[in-house]
Ligand SMILES: [Zn+2]
């Protein structure tokens with residue numbers, strides 16, 4: 001096979017090479033081969049995910065070759081590329097540990113230094129089975145037996161793997177390799193099968209990319225909210241209540257600042273606060289549809305085994321809010337009715353999926369439900385959008401917006417959906433909010449607007465949501481008396497802005513790396529008396545700052561000033577004021593979180609803080 005390179009030179013590839021092989025071997029542009037366009041990947045296009053995929057897949061083969069040389073008797077299973085790297089599963093005769101990775105990595109690098117070329121051959125199923133059986137590779141034999149389509153081999157050095165490709169032509173482009181970890185993995189992902197050892201690694205077209213990737217990993221580790229939660233003394237978890245955080249005083253400060261913001265903005269926007277029960281009889285969940293659709297994710301309580309009465313802990317606030325709406329007759333004149341509750345919810349998430357604050361069983365949702373007339377939908381959705389944008393501007397987190405449209409399993413007529421989707425679309429367009437339409441992504445009960453943020457590590461999180469619901473008001477038989485005296489069904493809008501408070505705080509901790517903006521910081525100012533003689537004045541200063549509404553602590557420990565300053569830095573406190581002989585209200589020595597130092601009077605400082 002001959003391929004024309006971007007510079008018009010030609011390259012001969014081994015017999016049986018595919019277009020992808022050619023692509024893996026040569027340039028980043030398109031080449032013509034027998035009238036077919038071939039996407040070509042090389043080091044010149046190293047950020048192309050396909051190019052990285054090929055490079056990492058090839059490195060996985062090198063890993064298997066290295067492991068087989070170092071551990072006679074090892075059985076090889078599978079080794080695909082994955083996001084950010086690759087893995088290979090092995091059945092080792094003796095268990096290996098993290099410490100062995102260094103040795104394996106050295107062997108892998110030796111192969112790259114020696115240089116490897118990949119050769120492809122097509123083989124019959126019988127031939128493939130015979131060769132793997134002869135090598136005593138039972139996992140490969142099983143893969144051959146269950147593979148669809150044609151079978152091909154890729155060989156580098158003395159190592160042959162069952163593989164569809166594509167691969168690099170040779171190992172030259174692999175400039176940086178790192179084995180990143182070990183894990184147990186069941187053969188074919190089935191826990192009834194044998195547990196194999198999975199070795200994770202990554203590879204890049206150049207060392208600088210690997211360095212940047214490892215730096216990002218380290219940054220993510222440093223910012224891990226579970227680590228910072230302990231370091232900053234915000235919360236902890238205990239096995240006696242999996243998936244339910246214990247909030248410590250400083251974590252509770254963050255919670256309450258957000259709670260105050262929630263209450264203030266809800267009040268300003270015409271919501272009234274309510275509180276509904278935690279547990280409801282099963283029949284409520286039958287009415288709401290949760291018994292049918294969500295039962296597996298709910299906790300249930302039975303007083304005695306076999307009791308008739310079964311209670312379910314609420315996984316959502318909506319049914320309770322419907323009951324508040326239905327508690328008396330409603331006239332069209334009082335609509336919209338906007339109800340808010342930061343309700344405590346319980347969801348029975350599988351224990352394996354729990355992840356710090358980001359995935360909990362004990363969820364506090366900043367819920368709001370708007371019951372309105374059909375022709376109020378557009379305005380009410382618009383108000384929810386303004387509300388969300390206000391909050392996220394305050395947090396300096398730009399929102400990316402998606403409008404999710406009718407799914408296949410929708411309930412309700414096409415005319416209803418047309419009107420509902422138009423109302424949401426208009427609400428977005430009238431506010432000149434950019435959005436992406438997501439056909440088929442709506443809930444079965446109505447269209448919705450989901451909003452996403454990107455955090456400081458470049459990860460995307462879905463946070464505020466505004467959802468229209470035609471079904472629940474009908475299920476609960478909600479009505480209002482219309483102008484023509486008829487009883488009609490109101491529209492219902494579900495909206496949450498933080499989503500789960502627990503998850504939201506977890507995301508904020510990682511986004512800010514624990515360096516909360518001044519208004520959210522658990523301790524905003526620390527006053528640090530230099531010696532015994534300065535304590536009284538330091539306390540007085542602290543109380544003046546507290547009177548101005550700030551959260552202040554005085555560090556009266558006997559440690560040196562240097563040590564106490566370092567600890568304040570570890571606690572990521574925005575301002576530290578060192579108070580010694582020369583300090584007074586007219587002249588304060590102020591140290592900011594990143595070390596900037598200045599001298600200000602108390603009045604100047606208070607003016608500065610008032611702007612934050
Ligand atoms: Zn392969």
Ligand SMILES: [Zn+2]
Pocket residue numbers: 316317318367369494495
């Ligand atoms: Zn709801």
